[in-house]
Amino acid sequence: MSTKRPLTLLLVLSKIRKVKPLKIRAPGRINLIGEHTDYNSGFVLPCAINREITIRGKERKDKKVVLHSLDFGEKIEIDLKKSFSPRGDWADYPLGVIKEYLEKGFFLSGMELEISGNIPIGAGLSSSAALEVATALFIKTLNNLKIEKTELALLCQKAENSFVGVSCGIMDQFASLFSKKGFALFLDCRNLSYSYVPLPFSGYKIILADTKKKHRLTSSFYNQRRKECRQAAKLLSEEAKKKKLLEIKSLRDTSPEIFQELKGSLSQVLGKRAKHVVEENERTERAVEALKKNDLISFGNLLYASHNSLRDLYEVSCPELNLLVEEGKKMPGVLGARMTGAGFGGCTINLVKEETTDKFQEKISLSFSAAFGHRPDFYLCETTDGASFKTTR
């Protein structure tokens, strides 16, 4: 029997698969606890939320890529045969992903992508990571590329580090790809091993309160904090060597007890940054234990402790975020609250008893607008699964 026919059939089938329009969704995330720990090889506990980026699109027969943002009403076009550089706008996230694929030696077809989304931009809910992940999954699916999910997350992170120019950690991209509805993702950022922790939030809601103060990581202190952490780890490591203690490669390697012993080697500022990271890692592990035991009181208290540390030691909060947390704390029915994401603006997460949610919003709105002259936005959020795709015809 001729072997030609199955081969031809396969080719035809693969062509059909390619021209079918695709729809990809990739969610934003909140981080329950474990803030500014990912780039210190530490622990994080994010979950994806029901706000997402959607990409609809298909293959093109030429080598052009057309990116159409429905929300910005903008279309940009590049030629895969020519080099391209960052533009300084939304398109850098998908372009960065394309560039990373090309640099890894993948062969990409031309394509058209229609992008839309409902993740508030600059609110600390990882709209950029969701856009990267949606693009990466779109390209993978369209071109039938062999690339594992973990590698995909790393590729997206690299796109943001190298092309967009923000030295973000791995949390957001990982959360957008790996999250599971009803669970938090407990991720060890050193080796990217993870487990799912059930969220025993029945009777409670997670409400996001958005300061509407936009953060932009590139122009913020984010890269500076990373540098401070590297410096602190280096100094602690030298001190540990002198004292013949353990090897310290990053702040993750320091327990609160060992930190006490070594902290004399740090300046006041570096000492504060390192203390936050060391204790936040421990808090994250404790938060996982609290969730496993259904102990929402302890979990809520850990959220408050995390916020205080981000405010006083890591110094990435702002008056708007602090007020939201302080006002929430005064209300019965609020178990815990903290800023989420990089900080300098964006949202707080609040764990609020279901029957208190309206009152919570009213009261917080009043105090917030009295202080800052505008009302915060609120989003009742549900956890959701990580990014996925379907063919639309």
Ligand code: GLA
């Ligand atoms: C941003 C970064 C993440 C992480 C958080 C802070 O969201 O993209 O990698 O560092 O800030 O926890």
